[in-house]
Amino acid sequence: MVDQVKADCGLNTVILKADPAAPADRLRQQLERAAEALRAGLLVAFPTETVYGLGGNALLPDTVKRIYRAKGRPSDNPLIVHVSKIDEINPLISRWPRLALPLARKFMPGPLTLILPKSDLVPRAVSGGMDTVAVRIPSNPVANALLRQAGVPVAAPSANLSGRPSPTLAQHVYEDLAGRISYLVDGGPCTYGVESTVLDLASGPYPRILRPGAVTFEMIKDFLNQAQLMTEPETVWGPLLANEAGLNRVLPDGEHPRAPGMKYRHYAPLAPVIILEVRQVAELAAAMPNLKTLLALLEAEQEPEDHKGRQNAGAALRPGRSRTLCALLARAEAAAWPGQLQSSDNRLWDCQVSGFAEDHSGQAAAHDLFAAFRRFDQVGAAAIVAQIQPDNSLGRAYMNRLGKAASYRVSSKGIWCKDKQLGWVQVKAGEHLPAAAGKDGSLL
Ligand code: TXA
Ligand code: MG
Numbered sequence: 001m002v003d004q005v006k007a008d009c010g011l012n013t014v015i016l017k018a019d020p021a022a023p024a025d026r027l028r029q030q031l032e033r034a035a036e037a038l039r040a041g042l043l044v045a046f047p048t049e050t051v052y053g054l055g056g057n058a059l060l061p062d063t064v065k066r067i068y069r070a071k072g073r074p075s076d077n078p079l080i081v082h083v084s085k086i087d088e089i090n091p092l093i094s095r096w097p098r099l100a101l102p103l104a105r106k107f108m109p110g111p112l113t114l115i116l117p118k119s120d121l122v123p124r125a126v127s128g129g130m131d132t133v134a135v136r137i138p139s140n141p142v143a144n145a146l147l148r149q150a151g152v153p154v155a156a157p158s159a160n161l162s163g164r165p166s167p168t169l170a171q172h173v174y175e176d177l178a179g180r181i182s183y184l185v186d187g188g189p190c191t192y193g194v195e196s197t198v199l200d201l202a203s204g205p206y207p208r209i210l211r212p213g214a215v216t217f218e219m220i221k222d223f224l225n226q227a228q229l230m231t232e233p234e235t236v237w238g239p240l241l242a243n244e245a246g247l248n249r250v251l252p253d254g255e256h257p258r259a260p261g262m263k264y265r266h267y268a269p270l271a272p273v274i275i276l277e278v279r280q281v282a283e284l285a286a287a288m289p290n291l292k293t294l295l296a297l298l299e300a301e302q303e304p305e306d307h308k309g310r311q312n313a314g315a316a317l318r319p320g321r322s323r324t325l326c327a328l329l330a331r332a333e334a335a336a337w338p339g340q341l342q343s344s345d346n347r348l349w350d351c352q353v354s355g356f357a358e359d360h361s362g363q364a365a366a367h368d369l370f371a372a373f374r375r376f377d378q379v380g381a382a383a384i385v386a387q388i389q390p391d392n393s394l395g396r397a398y399m400n401r402l403g404k405a406a407s408y409r410v411s412s413k414g415i416w417c418k419d420k421q422l423g424w425v426q427v428k429a430g431e432h433l434p435a436a437a438g439k440d441g442s443l444l
Contacts, residue, residue, distance in 0.1 A: 011179050016031075016183055018031055024145070038146070039151065043183075046187065048190065050193075054070060057154065065125055073162040078126065083135065083154075084137065086101075100201045115198065115202050194214070199220065216393055269377045281333055284333055323350065329354070409424060
């Protein structure tokens with residue numbers, strides 16, 4: 001990547017290298033310009049342990065507005081404010097709800113965002129007009145040093161164009177935001193590859209997970225139990241802490257989103273995404289006929305007359321694409337995947353496969369999900385298949401993001417299409433595909 005780029009949207013985006021393993025004083029030197037730029041109200045993208053962030057001084061309303069513009073993000077979708085240590089949260093909030101400080105001490109710095117009652121210091125532009133503020137302390141050494149050095153709270157959404165997959169490499173940020181930001185701090189790949197857990201502590205006595213991430217429901221529950229801060233029976237824990245089902249509602253216009261993905265498109269590659277519900281190689285052959293049928297149905301969708309006025313962007317094949325199917329699979333299934341597939345309408349598809357290491361935490365899968373979406377778009381994928389992961393740890397975060405990006409599901413038992421009103425509806429043999437809701441993030 002070149003060091004300085006003249007981009008077409010006005011700004012020169014300067015790339016600054018920062019080494020997360022460098023000694024503190026060396027890192028300080030590397031981050032000097034970026035810290036100064038943040039203080040001055042310029043936009044600076046930087047790595048965190050989750051994904052890259054698009055940062056700006058959270059106390060300057062004009063800078064905050066520029067963040068929304070650079071990202072192309074609707075201004076009622078609030079931003080997370082990043083600081084380097086717990087003391088720096090104090091001025092941003094009006095009070096610490098009962099569980100907040102113990103949770104902050106346990107999990108911060110790290111991949112957890114807390115929603116807290118906001119103070120008057122936080123501009124309304126940051127919180128999308130709400131009376132709460134999202135706060136986070138990244139543990140990534142580059143992010144943490146940059147925030148300490150800047151000495152101002154930094155509002156930072158993920159550093160992708162709105163609706164695109166979150167960036168996990170500096171290269172991804174560059175693709176989306178070159179010319180729209182002043183600096184890009186390149187600190188190498190992000191550790192987790194999915195965004196932080198968002199935990200709401202401001203809407204009542206009980207915590208609620210609004211977005212699953214690397215700090216899991218079980219970790220939060222075990223900590224609160226052991227610290228005797230909350231020892232509720234299972235019947236109370238379930239709906240209160242892991243109420244992910246509540247996130248799947250479609251929001252009408254005018255209502256503020258409580259959680260990421262409730263209203264706006266998220267995590268979407270250009271090609272339609274198909275969830276493959278196969279847990280092991282043995283199930284692969286049984287699911288293949290349904291996948292081949294779905295490819296044929298998607299081919300029929302591609303006809304131009306089908307597209308007039310449809311609100312299903314991302315749900316149908318991109319016209320003019322060669323038939324390349326890209327697949328993100330666990331290594332064993334990747335090894336068993338064929339080089340070519342014949343769809344049920346007898347068209348030949350080339351397959352390109354990415355294999356991730358299997359583990360019980362879903363960590364490798366989560367780490368590669370967004371990066372794979374971007375790689376697949378670049379090779380011109382006509383459709384993307386991604387295999388399911390177990391519903392625990394980072395596997396749950398993976399399934400949450402995949403569910404929001406996907407328009408179709410396939411298993412040995414059938415084909416499903418995401419309908420905006422009805423959720424997942426099964427497609428019967430011989431039927432046309434219903435108009436899919438596409439990647440709008442409203443359903444899982
Ligand atoms: O890992 C992360 O959280 C990354 C890195 C850069 O820190 N940031 C990130 O930001 O994912 P963003 O803006 O892409 O996602 C944050 C989500 C928003 O979609 C928003 O809906 C939600 O958090 N959020 C922010 N403030 C909120 C609030 N006051 N109440 C409820 N949800 C809020
Ligand atoms: Mg985002």
